[in-house]
Amino acid sequence: MDFKQQLLQQSAEAKEIFLPHISADPVIFGFEHNELKVLLLKTNYRQKWLLPGGYVKKDEDLDEAVKRILKERTGVADIYLEEFGVFGRKNRSESYFEDFDETLFQKQRFISVGYYALYNPSMLNIIPDQYSETCEWIFLSKLQEIELAMDHREIIEKALLILRQKIAAIPIGRNLLPEKFTLPELQKLYEAVLGKELNRGNFYTKMKTLGILKKLEEQRRGGAHKAPDLYSFDEENYIKALNNGLNSW
Amino acid sequence: MDFKQQLLQQSAEAKEIFLPHISADPVIFGFEHNELKVLLLKTNYRQKWLLPGGYVKKDEDLDEAVKRILKERTGVADIYLEEFGVFGRKNRSESYFEDFDETLFQKQRFISVGYYALYNPSMLNIIPDQYSETCEWIFLSKLQEIELAMDHREIIEKALLILRQKIAAIPIGRNLLPEKFTLPELQKLYEAVLGKELNRGNFYTKMKTLGILKKLEEQRRGGAHKAPDLYSFDEENYIKALNNGLNSW
Numbered sequence: 001m002d003f004k005q006q007l008l009q010q011s012a013e014a015k016e017i018f019l020p021h022i023s024a025d026p027v028i029f030g031f032e033h034n035e036l037k038v039l040l041l042k043t044n045y046r047q048k049w050l051l052p053g054g055y056v057k058k059d060e061d062l063d064e065a066v067k068r069i070l071k072e073r074t075g076v077a078d079i080y081l082e083e084f085g086v087f088g089r090k091n092r093s094e095s096y097f098e099d100f101d102e103t104l105f106q107k108q109r110f111i112s113v114g115y116y117a118l119y120n121p122s123m124l125n126i127i128p129d130q131y132s133e134t135c136e137w138i139f140l141s142k143l144q145e146i147e148l149a150m151d152h153r154e155i156i157e158k159a160l161l162i163l164r165q166k167i168a169a170i171p172i173g174r175n176l177l178p179e180k181f182t183l184p185e186l187q188k189l190y191e192a193v194l195g196k197e198l199n200r201g202n203f204y205t206k207m208k209t210l211g212i213l214k215k216l217e218e219q220r221r222g223g224a225h226k227a228p229d230l231y232s233f234d235e236e237n238y239i240k241a242l243n244n245g246l247n248s249w
Numbered sequence: 250m251d252f253k254q255q256l257l258q259q260s261a262e263a264k265e266i267f268l269p270h271i272s273a274d275p276v277i278f279g280f281e282h283n284e285l286k287v288l289l290l291k292t293n294y295r296q297k298w299l300l301p302g303g304y305v306k307k308d309e310d311l312d313e314a315v316k317r318i319l320k321e322r323t324g325v326a327d328i329y330l331e332e333f334g335v336f337g338r339k340n341r342s343e344s345y346f347e348d349f350d351e352t353l354f355q356k357q358r359f360i361s362v363g364y365y366a367l368y369n370p371s372m373l374n375i376i377p378d379q380y381s382e383t384c385e386w387i388f389l390s391k392l393q394e395i396e397l398a399m400d401h402r403e404i405i406e407k408a409l410l411i412l413r414q415k416i417a418a419i420p421i422g423r424n425l426l427p428e429k430f431t432l433p434e435l436q437k438l439y440e441a442v443l444g445k446e447l448n449r450g451n452f453y454t455k456m457k458t459l460g461i462l463k464k465l466e467e468q469r470r471g472g473a474h475k476a477p478d479l480y481s482f483d484e485e486n487y488i489k490a491l492n493n494g495l496n497s498w
Contacts, residue, residue: 019270019358019360020269020270021268021269021270021271022270022271022360056337056360058358059339060339061337061338061339062335062337062338062360063337063338065337083334083335085332086311086332086335086362088271088305088310088311088312088314088362089310089311089312090308090309090310109268109307111268111271111305111311111362113335113337113360165418165494168418168494168495169414169417169418169494245414245417245418246417
């Protein structure tokens with residue numbers, strides 16, 4: 001079936017099943033090789049990259065919808081997604097379907113709810129859906145080199161901004177680092193999210209005062225250098241900090 | 250005109266003007282007499298209290314819509330509103346219009362985008378709209394005593410939760426306190442938002458280390474006690490902390 005035919009068929013089905021005007025876009029960040037990346041689809045139609053978003057069923061809660069959408073489009077299931085922003089500018093997405101007339105379901109005005117999650121890519125098994133040529137992790141440093149559809153670059157940037165604001169207030173790392181990790185590894189994660197280098201001494205001092213780390217008795221073996229100290233998260237304090245914030249009054 | 254007649258007329262007009270399925274609800278917090286309050290309407294129809302929410306015009310950005318809605322329903326203009334959550338559970342609002350059949354615009358499923366703001370009530374001039382008997386500030390401590398429509402209690406609680414998380418990360422007070430204020434006054438504001446008493450010594454120490462306060466040369470006059478020190482916000486550092494967070498890495 002040709003790609004336009006496929007979208008016309010999707011449109012006919014969508015009118016039965018989905019609410020008009022509302023969509024949801026998951027921004028899944030991965031951390032690997034000391035860099036952040038984001039999970040994107042490359043569409044068959046128009047060969048552009050976009051977030052694995054979709055529509056909300058008439059009889060489905062919004063929170064359920066975004067999980068179903070992510071699963072259907074990328075194969076990724078059982079992820080905790082957090083709403084971070086709503087994208088409601090008029091004409092934000094309509095022109096993407098310029099080859100079609102106004103009766104196409106996908107071409108109407110959509111207000112999109114953005115959700116994000118931060119995961120270790122090696123934990124996730126990726127399968128692209130039928131509308132996509134491929135589903136891939138794209139490093140943030142490579143985003144400038146690809147063509148993103150609609151306002152999806154803006155949605156990714158907003159998600160990253162919110163993530164950066166969040167890590168001043170709550171801990172990160174539990175889904176991203178191995179169970180036992182070194183302080184340099186933790187620092188690399190923070191540097192990847194913040195997009196800047198941090199002073200090692202300041203980072204160690206601040207991290208230790210947060211009370212969410214547990215220094216282990218063992219060191220990491222192997223390597224030419226002095227064996228580095230290993231840490232894990234203090235489960236109880238980590239969860240307390242997630243719920244109450246790191247700097248609560 | 251009777252209230253049901255009024256809603257039927259609104260429905261006919263709304264179908265022409267507004268997008269279906271999307272609404273916006275502003276949660277305006279005020280701080281007065283050392284307590285937080287929230288701006289609510291009491292509807293003519295059913296005599297329940299609700300947030301001054303409304304619908305999004307077909308040709309209007311979402312961010313514009315919520316400002317227009319707030320102005321039309323309460324008279325409050327020129328407020329900076331921040332999106333804090335989306336309320337998308339099915340059947341969250343439909344039963345409110347139980348006296349009407351499914352053709353009523355207001356009775357369809359709505360996914361509502363919540364916005365909040367924190368202001369000094371004495372700065373705002375309140376005028377209720379035609380669908381409302383009154384528009385009033387209700388103290389949070391009195392919320393349990395009134396009947397709130399739909400899921401609006403949940404929306405207010407979520408807004409308060411987000412506000413509490415935010416004040417660990419960014420400064421508050423500039424729209425709420427007089428230009429010159431005392432540390433006890435600032436502490437009362439934090440206590441009102443957090444809903445708990447704070448240790449005075451810890452609060453003063455922490456506040457001073459944030460670098461957003463400027464101690465003034467003058468003291469407040471009058472009163473039987475020792476004249477208290479006056480402070481104002483250090484404009485430059487306050488804005489920097491708003492943008493980068495108080496505890497940035």
